[in-house]
Amino acid sequence: MDNILYQIEKPTLLLDRKRVKRNIDRMVAKADRNGVVLRPHFKTHQSAEIAVWFRDRGVEAITVSSVEMAEYFIDNGWHDVTIAFPVNLRQISRLNVLARRARINSLVESEMVVRCMDDTLDENVAAWLKIDAGYHRTGLPWDDDASIAKIALAVRKSEHLQLRGILTHAGHTYGSGSPEHIRAIYSQVLNRMKTVKRKLKSMGMEVGISVGDTPGCSIVDDFGDVDEIRPGNFVFFDLSQLAFGSCRLEDIAVAVACPVVAMHADRKQIIIYGGAIHFSKESMLGSKGQAIYGQIATFESGSWSSTSDGNEVISLSQEHGIVQVTDSLFERTKVGDILLVLPIHSCLTANLLGRYLTLDGEVIEMAKY
Amino acid sequence: MDNILYQIEKPTLLLDRKRVKRNIDRMVAKADRNGVVLRPHFKTHQSAEIAVWFRDRGVEAITVSSVEMAEYFIDNGWHDVTIAFPVNLRQISRLNVLARRARINSLVESEMVVRCMDDTLDENVAAWLKIDAGYHRTGLPWDDDASIAKIALAVRKSEHLQLRGILTHAGHTYGSGSPEHIRAIYSQVLNRMKTVKRKLKSMGMEVGISVGDTPGCSIVDDFGDVDEIRPGNFVFFDLSQLAFGSCRLEDIAVAVACPVVAMHADRKQIIIYGGAIHFSKESMLGSKGQAIYGQIATFESGSWSSTSDGNEVISLSQEHGIVQVTDSLFERTKVGDILLVLPIHSCLTANLLGRYLTLDGEVIEMAKY
Numbered sequence: 001m002d003n004i005l006y007q008i009e010k011p012t013l014l015l016d017r018k019r020v021k022r023n024i025d026r027m028v029a030k031a032d033r034n035g036v037v038l039r040p041h042f043k044t045h046q047s048a049e050i051a052v053w054f055r056d057r058g059v060e061a062i063t064v065s066s067v068e069m070a071e072y073f074i075d076n077g078w079h080d081v082t083i084a085f086p087v088n089l090r091q092i093s094r095l096n097v098l099a100r101r102a103r104i105n106s107l108v109e110s111e112m113v114v115r116c117m118d119d120t121l122d123e124n125v126a127a128w129l130k131i132d133a134g135y136h137r138t139g140l141p142w143d144d145d146a147s148i149a150k151i152a153l154a155v156r157k158s159e160h161l162q163l164r165g166i167l168t169h170a171g172h173t174y175g176s177g178s179p180e181h182i183r184a185i186y187s188q189v190l191n192r193m194k195t196v197k198r199k200l201k202s203m204g205m206e207v208g209i210s211v212g213d214t215p216g217c218s219i220v221d222d223f224g225d226v227d228e229i230r231p232g233n234f235v236f237f238d239l240s241q242l243a244f245g246s247c248r249l250e251d252i253a254v255a256v257a258c259p260v261v262a263m264h265a266d267r268k269q270i271i272i273y274g275g276a277i278h279f280s281k282e283s284m285l286g287s288k289g290q291a292i293y294g295q296i297a298t299f300e301s302g303s304w305s306s307t308s309d310g311n312e313v314i315s316l317s318q319e320h321g322i323v324q325v326t327d328s329l330f331e332r333t334k335v336g337d338i339l340l341v342l343p344i345h346s347c348l349t350a351n352l353l354g355r356y357l358t359l360d361g362e363v364i365e366m367a368k369y
Numbered sequence: 370m371d372n373i374l375y376q377i378e379k380p381t382l383l384l385d386r387k388r389v390k391r392n393i394d395r396m397v398a399k400a401d402r403n404g405v406v407l408r409p410h411f412k413t414h415q416s417a418e419i420a421v422w423f424r425d426r427g428v429e430a431i432t433v434s435s436v437e438m439a440e441y442f443i444d445n446g447w448h449d450v451t452i453a454f455p456v457n458l459r460q461i462s463r464l465n466v467l468a469r470r471a472r473i474n475s476l477v478e479s480e481m482v483v484r485c486m487d488d489t490l491d492e493n494v495a496a497w498l499k500i501d502a503g504y505h506r507t508g509l510p511w512d513d514d515a516s517i518a519k520i521a522l523a524v525r526k527s528e529h530l531q532l533r534g535i536l537t538h539a540g541h542t543y544g545s546g547s548p549e550h551i552r553a554i555y556s557q558v559l560n561r562m563k564t565v566k567r568k569l570k571s572m573g574m575e576v577g578i579s580v581g582d583t584p585g586c587s588i589v590d591d592f593g594d595v596d597e598i599r600p601g602n603f604v605f606f607d608l609s610q611l612a613f614g615s616c617r618l619e620d621i622a623v624a625v626a627c628p629v630v631a632m633h634a635d636r637k638q639i640i641i642y643g644g645a646i647h648f649s650k651e652s653m654l655g656s657k658g659q660a661i662y663g664q665i666a667t668f669e670s671g672s673w674s675s676t677s678d679g680n681e682v683i684s685l686s687q688e689h690g691i692v693q694v695t696d697s698l699f700e701r702t703k704v705g706d707i708l709l710v711l712p713i714h715s716c717l718t719a720n721l722l723g724r725y726l727t728l729d730g731e732v733i734e735m736a737k738y
Contacts, residue, residue, distance in 0.1 A: 010460070085642070264507070277720050281651050348687070
């Protein structure tokens with residue numbers, strides 16, 4: 001791996017292909033064991049080439065987070081796409097164009113939007129009721145029977161929408177603190193979704209259940225009575241997921257290689273070329289209880305492993321990162337070297353860096369919108 | 370302005386050309402009054418077209434934050450460029466190519482880097498000693514006479530580097546809390562820089578002084594004995610700068626137009642298409658003492674003005690933003706409308722959105738690296 005470091009001029013997202021494929025394999029196997037469809041969220045990697053690694057393992061249905069991302073993957077041969085974002089009325093005509101080329105699954109949560117879609121669409125689009133099962137970001141409250149019934153009926157009455165199921169994102173697993181808590185959230189969410197499903201069934205509507213967040217799908221072994229899961233981040237994982245217990249350190253499959261541009265011996269700080277325009281400003285609590293923006297990894301056995309907790313990115317400006325390091329790391333580093341940084345949130349970091357460099361030196365491109 | 374809103378499909382960075390030009394005019398006039406060179410930092414806008422608005426006002430020298438950004442502006446006809454980032458040894462050959470085409474000003478703070486540059490460069494490059502005058506991000510401590518002397522002498526001995534001056538960034542004005550405190554920081558930084566200048570003079574080296582941060586340059590009237598200022602953010606300003614006292618609300622020259630995709634009457638929250646991949650995750654304290662990621666503005670007199678403090682972006686995920694609003698704004702908003710969001714940090718927001726839409730409907734492109 002060392003030889004690819006010579007070509008690195010600026011912050012570069014390294015990708016360990018073996019780890020990525022192992023992460024995919026593990027989730028595919030788990031979905032198979034549970035008899036559920038794995039419809040992975042591709043917003044994490046946004047790459048047609050990495051998408052093929054999923055297809056090679058039998059994945060046919062995907063999730064994306066925008067109409068542009070749906071266009072990109074449809075252009076690259078995917079035919080069953082869920083746009084996991086409330087339908088944006090300002091993009092219905094683009095949705096209509098996509099629906100000619102692929103099976104589009106849309107998320108609806110308002111009667112007005114259903115009516116607007118039905119008036120505007122020429123093509124058929126599948127609809128999933130977006131259910132809020134406890135996260136409180138968006139969606140129909142799981143226990144709001146009246147609204148759920150009203151919108152389900154509006155979909156049934158429509159000409160161009162077909163009610164396919166109910167969908168939720170249990171994003172509150174991200175702040176939950178422990179695997180036990182994540183299991184408890186999963187179980188509660190599942191029960192709530194089953195309650196909604198039963199109510200719709202009592203109205204004569206059979207629907208599928210779609211759930212999916214990386215902490216839940218990584219930690220829970222038995223997915224119970226769901227039809228599909230939509231995790232995304234598991235393809236790379238990151239320090240947040242490590243903290244949640246979703247992965248092991250050796251599952252983190254991306255790291256940012258950053259040139260060292262200055263050193264400050266008095267305060268044991270290393271200045272790297274790597275800032276907010278490369279990592280975003282996602283933070284988590286570090287070893288000293290303060291906000292950190294990444295942790296230093298070291299090259300080991302053809303990939304990377306974390307150094308001890310003492311080496312953390314403690315500040316980011318637009319291009320600069322300040323890394324607080326141990327005496328030992330300080331001593332063995334010099335200006336011009338590369339420091340490897342494990343990201344807090346790999347989705348945002350990948351989105352900013354725009355391409356990958358594999359450990360065997362191949363550049364993998366991402367979508368450009 | 371209303372008619373441009375119809376064409377907005379997704380998060381779009383609106384630019385009020387009049388406000389931008391007024392912000393430029395004001396800083397140009399202030400630099401002129403003080404008899405200093407305005408070398409604006411172009412990392413905020415990253416646009417060749419907006420750069421012309423500066424050139425039209427007599428600006429000839431610019432600041433950028435990366436070698437790529439220097440290439441972009443040199444390609445667009447700029448000939449005097451300071452790369453305000455410690456020299457990255459891994460990009461010296463690209464620096465050399467640029468030095469054939471333009472006057473390049475580099476920042477040095479280590480003898481080793483000076484030697485490496487001198488060994489590698491064929492062309493002449495101007496050098497500025499990066500001085501830490503109190504911010505403690507990077508640079509030579511202003512009172513470390515021995516290191517400053519050593520590196521200045523290394524530059525003097527070199528074949529390809531010419532010592533041009535001493536440069537500092539007083540980034541600690543960003544956390545300072547009040548205009549009085551910002552003035553005090555400016556004054557302290559200036560005194561420290563003059564001390565360094567005198568020491569170099571006593572060694573027979575005449576150098577210029579370069580300072581520059583938007584809060585300092587906006588709030589201080591008399592720049593004192595400096596040669597150039599390098600503010601950047603003032604071209605757009607944002608909510609952070611408003612909080613520092615650097616600008617008035619009516620100086621904020623960019624706002625993000627975000628489609629409304631869902632509404633939650635029970636908690637008076639509006640879900641917008643506009644998330645961390647559009648705003649970054651820069652936050653500040655909001656009206657209720659919690660972190661906020663933007664504030665809602667309303668269209669007024671052909672531009673925008675803020676609504677009251679009750680309308681704030683309180684959460685961002687990758688594409689979603691949650692806006693907590695007053696009853697009044699909730700009542701007059703519906704799914705499909707556009708909400709205007711004033712950003713916390715316009716540099717990061719512009720970098721993510723990649724282009725501008727002016728209020729008269731013109732698209733202004735930014736650099737693509």
